[in-house]
Amino acid sequence: xxxxxxxxxxxxxxxxxxxxxxxxxxxxxxxxxxxxxxxxxxxxxxxxxxxxxxxxxxxxxxxxxxxxxxxxxxxxxxxxxxxxxxxxxxxxxxxxxxxxxxxxxxxxxxxxxxxxxxxxxxxxxxxxxxxxxxxxxxxxxxxxxxxxxxxxxxxxxxxxxxxxxxxxxxxxxxxxxxxxxxxxxxxxxxxxxxxxxxxxxxxxxxxxxxxxxxxxxxxxxxxxxxxxxxxxxxxxxxxxxxxxxxxxxxxxxxxxxxxxxxxxxxxxxxxxxxxxxxxxxxxxxxxxxxxxxxxxxxxxxxxxxxxxxxxxxxxxxxxxxxxxxxxxxxxxxxxxxxxxxxxxxxxxxxxxxxxxxxxxxxxxxxxxxxxxxxxxxxxxxxxxxxxxxxxxxxxxxxxxxxxxxxxxxxxxxxxxxxxxxxxxxxxxxxxxxxxxxxxxxxxxxxxxxxxxxxxxxxxxxxxxxxxxxxxxxxxxxxxxxxxxxxxxxxxxxxxxxxxxxxxxxxxxxxxxxxxxxxxxxxxxxxxxxxxxxxxxxxxxxxxxxxxxxxxxxxxxxxxxxxxxxxxxxxxxxxx
DNA sequence: GCCGTTTTCGGCCCGACTGTTTTCAGTCG
Ligand SMILES: Nc1nc2c(ncn2[C@H]2C[C@H](O)[C@@H](COP(=O)(O)OP(=O)(O)OP(=O)(O)O)O2)c(=O)[nH]1
Ligand SMILES: [Mg+2]
Ligand SMILES: [Mg+2]
Ligand SMILES: [Zn+2]
Numbered sequence: 381x382x383x384x385x386x387x388x389x390x391x392x393x394x395x396x397x398x399x400x401x402x403x404x405x406x407x408x409x410x411x412x413x414x415x416x417x418x419x420x421x422x423x424x425x426x427x428x429x430x431x432x433x434x435x436x437x438x439x440x441x442x443x444x445x446x447x448x449x450x451x452x453x454x455x456x457x458x459x460x461x462x463x464x465x466x467x468x469x470x471x472x473x474x475x476x477x478x479x480x481x482x483x484x485x486x487x488x489x490x491x492x493x494x495x496x497x498x499x500x501x502x503x504x505x506x507x508x509x510x511x512x513x514x515x516x517x518x519x520x521x522x523x524x525x526x527x528x529x530x531x532x533x534x535x536x537x538x539x540x541x542x543x544x545x546x547x548x549x550x551x552x553x554x555x556x557x558x559x560x561x562x563x564x565x566x567x568x569x570x571x572x573x574x575x576x577x578x579x580x581x582x583x584x585x586x587x588x589x590x591x592x593x594x595x596x597x598x599x600x601x602x603x604x605x606x607x608x609x610x611x612x613x614x615x616x617x618x619x620x621x622x623x624x625x626x627x628x629x630x631x632x633x634x635x636x637x638x639x640x641x642x643x644x645x646x647x648x649x650x651x652x653x654x655x656x657x658x659x660x661x662x663x664x665x666x667x668x669x670x671x672x673x674x675x676x677x678x679x680x681x682x683x684x685x686x687x688x689x690x691x692x693x694x695x696x697x698x699x700x701x702x703x704x705x706x707x708x709x710x711x712x713x714x715x716x717x718x719x720x721x722x723x724x725x726x727x728x729x730x731x732x733x734x735x736x737x738x739x740x741x742x743x744x745x746x747x748x749x750x751x752x753x754x755x756x757x758x759x760x761x762x763x764x765x766x767x768x769x770x771x772x773x774x775x776x777x778x779x780x781x782x783x784x785x786x787x788x789x790x791x792x793x794x795x796x797x798x799x800x801x802x803x804x805x806x807x808x809x810x811x812x813x814x815x816x817x818x819x820x821x822x823x824x825x826x827x828x829x830x831x832x833x834x835x836x837x838x839x840x841x842x843x844x845x846x847x848x849x850x851x852x853x854x855x856x857x858x859x860x861x862x863x864x865x866x867x868x869x870x871x872x873x874x875x876x877x878x879x880x881x882x883x884x885x886x887x888x889x890x891x892x893x894x895x896x897x898x899x900x901x902x903x904x905x906x907x908x909x910x911x912x913x914x915x916x917x918x919x920x921x922x923x924x925x926x927x928x929x930x931x932x933x934x935x936x937x938x939x940x941x942x943x944x945x946x947x948x949x950x951x952x953x954x955x
Numbered sequence: 956g957c958c959g960t961t962t963t964c965g966g967c968c969c970g971a972c973t974g975t976t977t978t979c980a981g982t983c984g
Binding site for chain 1 (some may be wrong): 957974
């Protein structure tokens with residue numbers, strides 16, 4: 381069983397124990413262990429093999445044994461017991477806003493509610509309002525919540541979130557009582573997908589700001605509205621939380637509202653261990669509050685160097701920030717050029733010249749073209765003849781644009797089902813660089829897919845591996861592939877791995893980028909732009925690189941054009 | 956169930972909002 385599956389089952393065990401009414405701390409131990417297993421990721425088998433699993437914080441003897449059992453046999457008695465005891469539809473009830481384990485247990489015990497359908501029937505027939513601890517309003521909320529559960533998915537793309545948050549943040553900032561306002565939560569941490577919008581503002585008088593917020597035209601319904609925070613559902617179903625604090629509280633609240641939850645809890649435990657107390661308003665010492673004018677000062681007060689938002693997941697950042705300053709993470713401004721861009725020669729929307737000018741307008745000094753290869757007929761893949769004609773066009777464009785900008789000849793070359801490439805070597809040799817990507821036969825078994833990709837990665841004319849897992853966020857799972865083996869092969873061959881910066885992909889993901897970097901693989905941030913506007917997606921890729929802890933020096937396209945060009949030549953002639 | 960620079964027992968992050976409550980539990984961030 382994979383680490384992700386083990387984590388999922390531990391989480392479910394925690395949830396089922398909650399629904400059974402067990403001690404909340406015991407339940408949380410299972411959720412914590414699930415988090416710890418997710419943090420280990422592909423290191424789990426090695427941890428088990430070396431007998432060091434129980435050394436992981438959050439995993440004690442009891443859960444260690446269960447994890448080993450899950451990994452080796454695929455099942456564990458307590459899980460089977462819980463599944464047999466509790467109806468399978470009960471867990472889904474947690475998706476109804478306002479319903480938690482206690483209320484669900486009460487509904488189950490009193491009304492035999494076992495599923496969303498049962499819940500709807502119970503609410504519609506008015507049976508819920510009479511229950512102890514319930515009332516007419518709760519029943520009404522349940523009915524509204526049921527409509528929501530049935531109508532919406534739970535997370536959105538970062539690009540969608542940015543689009544949605546921008547006018548709301550603008551409205552908050554334009555309120556005369558607002559001093560500053562920031563988007564926080566997973567958006568500030570730049571996660572792959574976003575659950576809701578979290579906005580923080582400072583003001584000497586937050587209540588009027590919240591009053592105006594809940595009446596914005598974007599707001600479809602108000603979920604909660606108090607003097608310091610409000611939650612609304614926007615048209616379209618996305619939730620938006622707004623929180624207001626005084627200017628002096630802002631640094632503490634900014635840190636709190638940025639999260640992650642696990643990071644916050646670790647910070648608060650750290651404060652306790654030092655005889656202090658931390659909440660979203662202040663850091664309290666035995667002799668009164670310890671002033672902090674910024675997040676940096678808060679970290680400092682707890683004996684830590686500054687931790688950038690992208691690293692705040694309780695995934696080792698505390699050890700690193702204790703050991704010394706965290707080296708600066710790569711920024712968009714560090715990128716000097718870009719690869720993997722499409723044009724109207726295949727399925728792109730703009731010409732070579734338009735793409736080059738757009739790249740130059742964005743402060744870049746080189747652009748690597750990568751249209752589709754000939755097997756990608758659906759995407760206007762280039763015949764060998766068209767390839768040669770595009771090379772001529774690029775030569776002309778380079779001559780026209782002068783020495784301050786460089787267009788590289790490249791191709792996004794399909795990796796065919798057997799791992800061979802889509803052109804003969806004598807054609808591939810003519811490119812400045814080659815991105816190799818899988819666009820077909822996604823259903824291969826893991827062994828075959830891994831062998832296929834490894835073969836391509838080892839090809840001396842392949843410069844970089846494109847979107848290594850093929851995932852489409854919220855739409856399509858990654859295909860089955862052993863990324864550890866792919867990363868090893870890339871490290872041996874000197875082939876780069878792409879962070880595909882399209883907000884629909886973000887592939888390779890941050891945890892594997894970190895592993896690849898640790899194995900010495902060069903990382904390149906590619907926008908996979910299909911039009912000039914797609915070049916702006918580079919920033920999403922920078923987010924992934926930052927979450928992986930990468931500095932500018934570890935990102936290939938932060939090299940200036942001359943050095944990048946020399947490196948590409950060297951790669952083409954490796955052997 | 957996990958864990959230990961005050962603990963091997965007794966804590967476990969901490970606060971806002973809601974609804975049903977007559978003093979607070981549940982849910983959520
Ligand atoms: N201390 C503490 N902080 C929390 C807790 N739950 C949430 N927070 C903080 C950290 C979160 O990043 C922030 C916003 O909460 P959200 O539920 O919106 O989570 P977040 O934005 O991280 O992820 P999301 O993409 O919305 O699922 O509030 C909690 O239980 N304790
Ligand atoms: Mg959020
Ligand atoms: Mg939120
Ligand atoms: Zn592609």
